[in-house]
Structures are given as C-alpha cells and as structure tokens.
Amino acid sequence: MDELFIAEKAFNSRLLIGTGKFASSALMAAAVDASGAEIVTVALRRVDIENENDDMLAAIDRSRYLLLANTSGARNAEEAVRLAKLARAATGINWLKLEVTPDPYYLLPDPVETLKAAQILVKDGFVVLPYINADPILAKRLEDAGTATVMPLASPIGSNRGLQTRAALEIIIEQANVPVVVDAGLGLPSHAADAMEMGADAVLINTAIATAADPIKMARAFKLAVEAGRIAFKSGPRAASGKADASSPLTGFLRDQ
Amino acid sequence: MSDRARGFVPRMETLKINGTEKQFPAGIPRTLTELLGQLNINQATVVAEIDGRIIEQRSFAQTRLSAGQSIELVRFVGGG
Amino acid sequence: MRMLRATRNADIGTILAEKGLDDHSAHWRQHLEAVTADNVEKALSEPAGSYNLQKLSALISPAAEDYLEEMAQSAHELTVRRFGRTIRLYAPLYLSNYCTNSCLYCGFNRLNQFERTRLSIEQAVEEANIIASEGFRDILLVSGEDRPFISIDYLAELAGRLRGKFSSISMEVYQMSRDEYARLFEAGIEGVTLYQETYDRRAYGYYHAGGPKSDYDLRLSAPESIAGAGMREVGLGVLLGLTDWRLETLALAEHAHTIIKRFWQSHVSFSFPRLRPAFHVEDSQFHSFGDKNLVQMMIALRLCFADAGLVLSTRERAELRDNLILLGVTKLSAGSKTSPGGYSGRTEATGQFEIDDSRTPAQVATMIKDRGFEPVWKDWDKAFLEKSPV
Secondary structure: OOOEEEOOEEEOOOEEEEOOOOOOHHHHHHHHHHHOOOEEEEEEEEOOOOOOOOOHHHHOOOOOOEEEEEOOOOOOHHHHHHHHHHHHHHHOOOEEEEOOOOOOOOOOOOHHHHHHHHHHHHHOOOEEEEEEOOOHHHHHHHHHHOOOOEEEOOOOOOOOOOOOOHHHHHHHHHHOOOOEEEEOOOOOHHHHHHHHHHOOOEEEEOHHHHOOOOHHHHHHHHHHHHHHHHHHHHOOOOOOOOOOOOOOOOOHHHHOO | OOOOOOOOOOOOEEEEEOOEEEEEOOOOOOEHHHHHHHHOOOHHHEEEEEOOEEEOHHHHHHOEOOOOOEEEEEEEEEOO | OOOOHHHOOOOHHHHHHHOOOOOOOOOHHHHHHOOOHHHHHHHHHOOOOOOOHHHHHHHOOHHHHHHHHHHHHHHHHHHHHHHOOEEEEEEEEEEEOOOOOOEOOOOOOOOOOOOOOEOOHHHHHHHHHHHHHOOOOEEEEEEOOOOOOOOHHHHHHHHHHHOOOOOEEEEEOOOOOHHHHHHHHHHOOOEEEOOOEOOOHHHHHHHEOOOHHHOHHHHHOHHHHHHHOOOOEEEEOEOEOOOOHHHHHHHHHHHHHHHHHHOOOOEEEEEOOEOOOOOOOOOOOOOOOOHHHHHHHHHHHHHHOOOOEEEEOOOOOHHHHHHHHHHOOOEEEOOOOOOOOOOOOOOOOOOOOOOOOOOOHHHHHHHHHHOOOEEEOOOOOHHHHOOOOO
16 A cells, blocks of 8 residues: 555545635535545634634534644744644644745745744644745754654745746655655646656645635546556656767777776 | 713723733623633634633633733634 | 655664565575666666666666666766766875784785784874875775774874864774764764675675674664764775675665665765785685676666765776776775885885775876866865864
8 A cells, every 4th residue: 555654644645735715615625525635734813803704614524634733824933833832722633734934925934933943843742744945955954853744845835836846856855754745836736746756745735726716626636646646656657768979988998808 | 970070980801802902891701711702703613822821622611811811812714 | 765664764784684685695686687678778767866776776787788888978977967077086094904803805804914013193194294295185094903002092183183184084994883983073084984895694704704893783883873973974885706796786775875865964985895816815715796897886876876976996907997987986096005104115014905006196196187087186175164273
C-alpha cells in the first residue's frame, strides 16, 4: 500500500484541501467530499459579534476528516503560538499548519518567525506542518527542529501559477527526510500531477478548487490528478533523453592498453 | 432631584471583547455561557480567551466574568 | 531518492543487511550479470547526478561496459557544471608507520618487521613547511593505528600549529569517538577520510585479523560519528582488489547516501585506493581490478552523486591519472611521500605503498593546465575569519 505517513499516522489520500474562499459551507463540504481528502485545513478568526455568523465548522464531519487548524493571520511567532494553543483548546487536536505571513500582499511566509514558532510548538507537543517558501536550507532547519513535514509553496497563495519554485522544490524533495507537501499556488490539476511526478508526497489545494466555476467537479479532477501523478512517479518514468554533443573521446585510452 | 442632576452617573460595566470595549447597561453577564448567549454565538464552536488565558469549552458555564476583562472569542472559519 | 518511512532511521548496518550488500555470496552477482543494454539506457536517461540503487547497479554492471564513452561524456559534463574546470590539490603528511592492526594487505601491518618511524610535533611541522613551500594549502595527516604516540592531544596540537599555514587540514588516521572527532574539529581539522576497506563481512573478518580495526560494525559506524561531530568533509572508500568491486561500489553508495541524507551540512567524497604492491604483502589472493573497472566505478558514482568529491592519489600511474582527471575527479594529491619524514628525506623509512606518479607538484599542476583545468591549491582564505590579535 502506498500510504502517506505523517507523524506515524497513515493516510490514503495525498490531497489535502483548504476550506477558505468557498461561496458557501454546503458547497465547501461537497467539494471536500469529492476531493477524497482526509486532511482539511481551517483557520481561526475572531467572531464578529455584531453579526450573526455562518458556522462553517458544523459542515465538516469531524469523524471523517482530520481538522488541521492553520495559524493564518499570525504575523509573528508569538501570534502563531497563541493561535496554535487556541486551536488545540478548541478541537483537542494537536496537529497544526504553521503559517506566519506578515506580508499582506503576497502572503509569503516569514522564515525567521516560522522557524522560531516551530521550535516552540514542537517542544510543546504539537505536530507541526510548516508552510514555507521553497527554501531548501530552511526545510532542513525545520526538519532538525522536529516538524512532521515541510510545506513549500509552488507560487504565492491564490496566484494559481503552478510550480514556479520547481528547481528549489526538487532539491527539497531530494534532501528531505520528512514528507514534502507542496502547498499554495497550484492552479490546475496538471500542476498537482506534475508536483507528484516530481516526487512530492502530497499537495494542498484551496483556491483552485474553491474559486472554480464548479468546485465539486474541480475537486474530483484534483483527486484524480494527484492519484495519477503518484502512480506515474512510482512506475519509474523514463526521462526525455538529451545526449551530450560528441566531443573528443574520453575513454579511448583504455583501448590502447 | 434626579441623581444625574446631582452629578452622579451610575458606573457602566464594560468588557473588552475582541479588542472593542462593549458596555453592558444591565450589568455584565455572570458567566461566559451567558455572554455567548447574549451575543447569539454558538458555544460549541467557539474558543475563548480571558485576559490571555484559554478557557476550555466545558468550563464555559462555570467561568465567572468580571468587569474590565479582555475577552477574545475565536472560531474556526474556512482557510487554506 | 526518498527513504521509506520504515527505514528512515535504520542504521547503515541494517540497510546493508536488508539489501544483501554485506554478504557477497548473495544474489547480487547474478542480478548484475542479468542487466541488459535496455536497463543501462534507462539508467542513463535518469537525471544525471541523482542516486538510486537500481540506477547504480545498471551503471556498474558488465553490460554497461559497452556504454563507457557515453557515461564518461556525461560524467565529465556534469562535473564541469558543478565544480567548474578546477582540480584541487592536496598532499599527505605521514606521521607514523607504527600500527597495532594486522591488516593482511598493508605494508604497515603490525606483524611486518621493518624499521618504524614516528614524527615529533616539530618534525611534523618541518615536513608540513616543505609541503607548504611546494604550494599546497590543503594537507592530509596520515597515520597507522598508533594512538599512544599520535594521540588526540598530539593531533590537536599539530592542527593548531598548522592551521595558520593551511586552509584545509584533513586526516586519515585510526578510528576515534564522536567526541574526539568534535574536539579535533575545534582544533582545526575539518575533514576525515576513513575507508571501510570492504563491506563484505566475511572478507572484512579475513583481512582484518587483529587490532581495533577488526570490528566491522564499529568501523561501519565511523562516518556517522565523523559527520555527527561536525566535520565538513567525510571521505569514504573501499580497497579495490580485496573483493568484487561492483558489489563494493553498491554498498559504498548506500553508505554515502545515508550520510548525505542525515548530515546535510557535511560533504561526502569518494576515494579509490587500489591494491598496490606493498613491501611484505602477498598479492596472489586478490581480485582483479583493472583500469577499465576504475573508470566505470568513478563515472558511475559521478552520475549518481552530482556533488560528491572524487579523489585520486599518487597510487595510480601518471598517464592514467592524466586521463582520469577528465572523468569527474575533483581532488588530486601530488608529489606524495608515504613515509614519515619522507619530504625532508631525512629517513629511509618504509612507505605504505609504492608511488606510481612521482611527478613533482609543479609538474602535476602543469599537466592539469594542459588539460584545460585550473589547479586550485587553496579553496578560500580563512584568514579573515580568524580572530585578529588586538
């Protein structure tokens, strides 16, 4: 069985799904179902006490999905740690997507604060899944700190630009001893398949599904793409051959002996 | 003569909720559960922090409130 | 290549056992004989510089011998891309040929009778000065298993004396503990070379009859101690000619792969010590290992490890070295003396093995330039990092 192991828990699906940006809770729940995902991310926000709120958590069957709270909104390690503890108190789950994004334009993750927060949270018993830019050294630092995965971005959140960080992702995948989940910027199922063919262990998709004209169909498309990409990776694809230009022979001297 | 004419203003109890001062003319709710009820917030899906301390959901009904406390009410929403 | 979760934290001994690479009587020989031209072509189509055991077995198989030229071109191109057109030069400094091990293949075997020599710190510094005067800034301290004299304290003191003159000090000495490696790292030694000699348990037991080096598992654990202690350079190798070189290459690669995955800040190099005529050693029981095999081994490893160093010593003939440097070599020794005191010529002490490239460093440098490479004597200037006296 080609199961995905994160923190010694086995999963069949290599597609993680985010729940933001959907038009409604019902649509979100249906898309999550169609995606086959087993891990579902959610965010924490202050309750708007002036208005009645749509309670989206009720739409997710907690017995079916592992709820992965993220710390989106945190701009530094201290805020992230606070949000993490709130999330753990709310759900009793100690899994956490660590997201520290001080930049409100591109929502790029802060490497320094992320590492700081990860070190604190791992020590406090959290299973930490850190969202980072595709920085191979940072990935190793986080792994050394004890995070359960690394989650490098393919391109900025919501940009749907695909694997812009391909070269760095390849290095991360090669060097990692923990699962690599490509998160953010995957806009099409083919991007997701590409990431899986490269050897990523899983992908996390939100915007591309939530903002599609038909999110439920798109969720299914991503599900199939992730499966196809993974099977392709495991079946040992032959790369396009690019033969070196003939130049002077390097092993001729062996014949002269 | 009314109290107001003599310069006496009854002290209004407030709580800081999610960063905003909120006044309670009839007095602050006695417990967290009562507060959530007043605000029409579903208790089951909310996380609460009082003066930086996280309150477990099961303790909401027993958690007494005092005037001037800073309360954070947070819930799960959709996110990536 | 990603490690499976189940074996992620398995040690190299377990990994070798699971893959049958510590026992040369197992199935690998047949597996390698069965490799086809198609298998080799598939291996060659995989990204150059990436490792997996399947790929390497195809590249070192007998079938791959028909593809050497193509492999060589690829290896050359990859090396130039990653390392530039440069070759680093280093010199060995032999400190002692006393030894408490009795390795059957070695001239320094404890049981061999010959006049042994050790250098005092002052004598070692004198030798080092000669080496530096030739232009070297990269030095390798070498010793037999002579702990009582060439102690950790001795090595630390010597490193302290040399670190001002040399930008890189490495050592190839007896195995020590991780703490001892860490201590020497602080003292200024940044690299350690230590060969497993053979990964086959039975052969290992046969060739290493006595002394501290006779413990296979202890020996196997050394590179992890070295890297774990913070050493920047970890040199691995097998003694070619002891056993089946193809199987040794596979085990060597697995070992390198575990070090690279676990110690991401350490740089791994491969050396290719080949059994050479040595004083007092019978050579009848050794396996054949010709130049063609050496070429295949080097370029196969290069095609699987884009960033590993490939190191060649003066054990090899001059003409062979000249041809090999186009095949992925990154580091060469030159003008080596393998007896303690050999540079000053003071002693007639016995060398560890016969040198076959006896050209001077200057001559080797000229050869390197003739081949279109730049000889690099020192990698970077550490002077500005040293605390300056106020």
